[in-house]
Amino acid sequence: MAGKILLLNMWASPFGMRVIIALDEKGVKYEYKEENLREKSPLLLKSNPVYKKIPVLIHNEKPVCESLIIVQYIDEVWPEKSPLLPKHPYERAQSRFWAGFSDKIYENGTRIWRNKGEAREEAKKDFINCLKLLEGELGDETYFGGHTFGFVDVVVIPFASWFYAYETHGNFSVEKECPRLMAWVKRCMERESVSKNLQDPKKVYEFVCELRKQFGIE
Ligand code: GS8
Numbered sequence: 001m002a003g004k005i006l007l008l009n010m011w012a013s014p015f016g017m018r019v020i021i022a023l024d025e026k027g028v029k030y031e032y033k034e035e036n037l038r039e040k041s042p043l044l045l046k047s048n049p050v051y052k053k054i055p056v057l058i059h060n061e062k063p064v065c066e067s068l069i070i071v072q073y074i075d076e077v078w079p080e081k082s083p084l085l086p087k088h089p090y091e092r093a094q095s096r097f098w099a100g101f102s103d104k105i106y107e108n109g110t111r112i113w114r115n116k117g118e119a120r121e122e123a124k125k126d127f128i129n130c131l132k133l134l135e136g137e138l139g140d141e142t143y144f145g146g147h148t149f150g151f152v153d154v155v156v157i158p159f160a161s162w163f164y165a166y167e168t169h170g171n172f173s174v175e176k177e178c179p180r181l182m183a184w185v186k187r188c189m190e191r192e193s194v195s196k197n198l199q200d201p202k203k204v205y206e207f208v209c210e211l212r213k214q215f216g217i218e
Contacts, residue, residue, distance in 0.1 A: 005030035015067035017158035024193035164201035
Protein backbone atom coordinates (compact mmCIF):
# COMPACT_ATOMS: atom_id res chain seq x y z
CA MET A 1 0.00 0.00 0.00
CA ALA A 2 1.66 3.17 -1.12
CA GLY A 3 -0.33 5.92 -2.84
CA LYS A 4 0.35 9.60 -2.38
CA ILE A 5 2.22 10.57 0.74
CA LEU A 6 2.87 14.16 1.74
CA LEU A 7 4.60 15.31 4.92
CA LEU A 8 3.95 18.78 6.31
CA ASN A 9 6.87 19.67 8.53
CA MET A 10 9.30 22.28 9.81
CA TRP A 11 12.96 21.23 9.50
CA ALA A 12 14.03 21.67 13.14
CA SER A 13 11.08 19.81 14.65
CA PRO A 14 12.11 16.68 16.56
CA PHE A 15 8.52 15.49 16.12
CA GLY A 16 8.87 15.76 12.34
CA MET A 17 12.23 13.95 12.49
CA ARG A 18 10.44 11.00 14.13
CA VAL A 19 8.19 10.68 11.09
CA ILE A 20 11.03 11.08 8.59
CA ILE A 21 13.13 8.39 10.31
CA ALA A 22 10.13 6.00 10.38
CA LEU A 23 9.41 6.58 6.67
CA ASP A 24 13.08 6.01 5.87
CA GLU A 25 13.23 2.80 7.94
CA LYS A 26 10.29 1.52 5.88
CA GLY A 27 11.78 2.69 2.59
CA VAL A 28 8.66 4.74 1.84
CA LYS A 29 9.00 7.61 -0.63
CA TYR A 30 7.10 10.80 0.12
CA GLU A 31 6.68 14.42 -0.84
CA TYR A 32 7.81 17.08 1.61
CA LYS A 33 6.38 20.50 2.33
CA GLU A 34 8.22 22.88 4.66
CA GLU A 35 5.81 24.98 6.72
CA ASN A 36 6.36 28.50 7.94
CA LEU A 37 4.90 28.23 11.43
CA ARG A 38 4.40 31.99 11.65
CA GLU A 39 2.26 31.86 8.54
CA LYS A 40 0.72 28.40 8.40
CA SER A 41 -0.53 27.16 5.06
CA PRO A 42 -4.26 26.65 4.45
CA LEU A 43 -3.40 22.96 3.91
CA LEU A 44 -1.89 22.67 7.42
CA LEU A 45 -4.84 24.48 9.02
CA LYS A 46 -7.29 22.25 7.16
CA SER A 47 -5.33 19.07 7.90
CA ASN A 48 -4.77 19.66 11.62
CA PRO A 49 -7.64 21.98 12.60
CA VAL A 50 -7.47 20.96 16.28
CA TYR A 51 -3.78 21.60 17.10
CA LYS A 52 -2.64 23.44 13.93
CA LYS A 53 0.79 21.86 14.40
CA ILE A 54 3.28 20.00 12.26
CA PRO A 55 4.05 17.20 11.57
CA VAL A 56 1.06 16.03 9.55
CA LEU A 57 1.24 13.02 7.25
CA ILE A 58 -1.27 13.19 4.43
CA HIS A 59 -1.78 9.73 2.98
CA ASN A 60 -4.03 9.61 -0.09
CA GLU A 61 -5.52 12.99 0.85
CA LYS A 62 -6.26 11.81 4.41
CA PRO A 63 -4.38 13.60 7.22
CA VAL A 64 -2.86 11.85 10.22
CA CYS A 65 -1.77 14.14 13.08
CA GLU A 66 0.50 13.85 16.14
CA SER A 67 3.94 12.31 15.65
CA LEU A 68 3.42 9.30 17.94
CA ILE A 69 0.20 8.42 16.14
CA ILE A 70 1.83 9.00 12.74
CA VAL A 71 4.79 6.69 13.50
CA GLN A 72 2.41 3.94 14.68
CA TYR A 73 0.26 4.48 11.57
CA ILE A 74 3.35 4.10 9.37
CA ASP A 75 4.27 0.89 11.20
CA GLU A 76 0.75 -0.51 10.65
CA VAL A 77 0.48 0.47 6.99
CA TRP A 78 3.98 -0.82 6.12
CA PRO A 79 4.43 -3.69 8.59
CA GLU A 80 6.89 -5.88 6.68
CA LYS A 81 10.09 -3.85 6.55
CA SER A 82 11.70 -2.84 9.89
CA PRO A 83 8.77 -3.56 12.25
CA LEU A 84 8.94 -0.84 14.90
CA LEU A 85 6.51 -1.80 17.67
CA PRO A 86 7.15 -5.11 19.45
CA LYS A 87 4.76 -8.04 18.86
CA HIS A 88 3.80 -8.80 22.46
CA PRO A 89 0.92 -6.65 23.84
CA TYR A 90 2.72 -5.94 27.12
CA GLU A 91 5.91 -4.87 25.35
CA ARG A 92 3.85 -2.73 22.97
CA ALA A 93 2.19 -1.06 25.95
CA GLN A 94 5.60 -0.40 27.54
CA SER A 95 6.96 1.07 24.30
CA ARG A 96 3.98 3.39 24.05
CA PHE A 97 4.44 4.44 27.66
CA TRP A 98 8.10 5.43 27.18
CA ALA A 99 7.42 7.04 23.84
CA GLY A 100 4.79 9.25 25.47
CA PHE A 101 7.08 9.99 28.39
CA SER A 102 9.87 11.12 26.06
CA ASP A 103 7.87 14.20 25.05
CA LYS A 104 8.96 15.55 28.44
CA ILE A 105 12.49 15.91 27.03
CA TYR A 106 11.16 18.61 24.73
CA GLU A 107 8.98 20.25 27.39
CA ASN A 108 11.84 20.45 29.90
CA GLY A 109 14.39 21.34 27.22
CA THR A 110 12.22 24.25 26.10
CA ARG A 111 12.06 25.44 29.71
CA ILE A 112 15.89 25.49 29.72
CA TRP A 113 16.28 27.87 26.78
CA ARG A 114 13.16 29.96 27.50
CA ASN A 115 14.19 30.78 31.06
CA LYS A 116 17.00 32.27 33.09
CA GLY A 117 18.26 31.96 36.67
CA GLU A 118 16.30 29.84 39.13
CA ALA A 119 13.68 28.73 36.59
CA ARG A 120 16.40 27.52 34.24
CA GLU A 121 18.10 25.56 37.02
CA GLU A 122 14.77 23.89 37.88
CA ALA A 123 14.22 23.02 34.22
CA LYS A 124 17.74 21.59 33.97
CA LYS A 125 17.10 19.33 36.97
CA ASP A 126 13.83 18.08 35.46
CA PHE A 127 15.49 17.59 32.06
CA ILE A 128 18.38 15.54 33.46
CA ASN A 129 16.02 13.52 35.65
CA CYS A 130 13.92 12.72 32.61
CA LEU A 131 17.00 11.54 30.65
CA LYS A 132 18.15 9.44 33.60
CA LEU A 133 14.75 7.69 33.73
CA LEU A 134 15.06 6.90 30.03
CA GLU A 135 18.63 5.73 30.55
CA GLY A 136 17.37 3.38 33.29
CA GLU A 137 14.75 1.98 30.94
CA LEU A 138 17.43 1.42 28.26
CA GLY A 139 19.55 -0.49 30.79
CA ASP A 140 22.31 -2.51 29.15
CA GLU A 141 20.38 -3.12 25.94
CA THR A 142 21.61 -2.05 22.53
CA TYR A 143 18.33 -0.29 21.77
CA PHE A 144 15.18 0.38 23.82
CA GLY A 145 13.59 -3.00 24.46
CA GLY A 146 16.37 -5.15 22.99
CA HIS A 147 18.60 -5.77 20.02
CA THR A 148 16.56 -4.16 17.30
CA PHE A 149 16.03 -0.49 16.53
CA GLY A 150 12.35 0.17 17.21
CA PHE A 151 9.54 2.54 18.11
CA VAL A 152 11.08 4.12 21.24
CA ASP A 153 14.42 4.60 19.46
CA VAL A 154 12.72 6.34 16.52
CA VAL A 155 10.77 8.57 18.88
CA VAL A 156 13.59 9.54 21.28
CA ILE A 157 16.61 9.91 19.00
CA PRO A 158 15.50 13.19 17.30
CA PHE A 159 15.88 15.01 20.62
CA ALA A 160 19.63 14.33 20.42
CA SER A 161 19.87 17.01 17.72
CA TRP A 162 18.60 19.50 20.32
CA PHE A 163 20.98 18.39 23.11
CA TYR A 164 23.72 20.83 22.08
CA ALA A 165 21.29 23.76 22.31
CA TYR A 166 20.05 22.63 25.75
CA GLU A 167 23.60 21.99 26.99
CA THR A 168 24.93 25.34 25.79
CA HIS A 169 22.06 27.37 27.21
CA GLY A 170 21.93 25.29 30.39
CA ASN A 171 25.69 24.90 30.87
CA PHE A 172 25.81 21.15 31.45
CA SER A 173 26.84 18.00 29.60
CA VAL A 174 24.46 15.17 28.68
CA GLU A 175 27.50 12.92 28.14
CA LYS A 176 28.63 13.53 31.71
CA GLU A 177 25.16 13.10 33.24
CA CYS A 178 24.03 10.14 31.12
CA PRO A 179 26.99 8.36 29.51
CA ARG A 180 25.02 5.20 28.66
CA LEU A 181 22.31 7.21 26.95
CA MET A 182 24.97 9.06 24.91
CA ALA A 183 26.49 5.72 23.90
CA TRP A 184 23.02 4.75 22.64
CA VAL A 185 22.83 8.05 20.68
CA LYS A 186 26.12 7.15 18.98
CA ARG A 187 24.84 3.65 18.16
CA CYS A 188 21.68 5.09 16.64
CA MET A 189 23.77 7.52 14.57
CA GLU A 190 25.36 4.51 12.88
CA ARG A 191 22.01 3.84 11.20
CA GLU A 192 21.51 5.61 7.91
CA SER A 193 17.86 6.45 8.66
CA VAL A 194 19.12 8.43 11.67
CA SER A 195 22.42 9.97 10.51
CA LYS A 196 20.84 11.12 7.24
CA ASN A 197 17.80 12.72 8.83
CA LEU A 198 18.87 14.16 12.15
CA GLN A 199 19.48 17.89 11.87
CA ASP A 200 22.89 19.36 12.63
CA PRO A 201 22.97 20.27 16.38
CA LYS A 202 24.84 23.52 15.59
CA LYS A 203 22.10 24.54 13.17
CA VAL A 204 19.45 23.74 15.77
CA TYR A 205 21.44 25.78 18.32
CA GLU A 206 21.47 28.80 15.97
CA PHE A 207 17.74 28.34 15.42
CA VAL A 208 17.18 28.35 19.21
CA CYS A 209 19.35 31.50 19.56
CA GLU A 210 17.12 33.16 16.95
CA LEU A 211 14.00 32.13 18.90
CA ARG A 212 15.51 33.51 22.11
CA LYS A 213 16.08 36.84 20.39
CA GLN A 214 12.49 36.86 19.14
CA PHE A 215 11.22 36.18 22.66
CA GLY A 216 13.52 38.91 24.01
CA ILE A 217 15.49 36.51 26.20
CA GLU A 218 19.01 37.64 25.23
C1 GS8 B 1 3.83 18.17 18.96
C2 GS8 B 1 4.13 18.84 17.62
C3 GS8 B 1 4.68 20.25 17.81
O1 GS8 B 1 4.96 20.72 18.94
C4 GS8 B 1 3.43 15.86 18.03
O2 GS8 B 1 3.31 15.87 16.79
O3 GS8 B 1 3.95 14.93 18.64
N1 GS8 B 1 2.50 16.56 20.15
C5 GS8 B 1 2.85 17.02 18.83
N2 GS8 B 1 4.84 20.98 16.69
C6 GS8 B 1 5.29 22.35 16.75
C7 GS8 B 1 6.64 22.48 16.06
S1 GS8 B 1 7.91 21.60 16.89
O4 GS8 B 1 7.94 22.35 18.31
C8 GS8 B 1 4.30 23.23 15.99
O5 GS8 B 1 3.79 22.88 14.95
N3 GS8 B 1 4.06 24.42 16.54
C9 GS8 B 1 3.22 25.39 15.92
C10 GS8 B 1 2.35 26.10 16.89
O6 GS8 B 1 2.32 25.71 18.07
O7 GS8 B 1 1.69 27.03 16.47
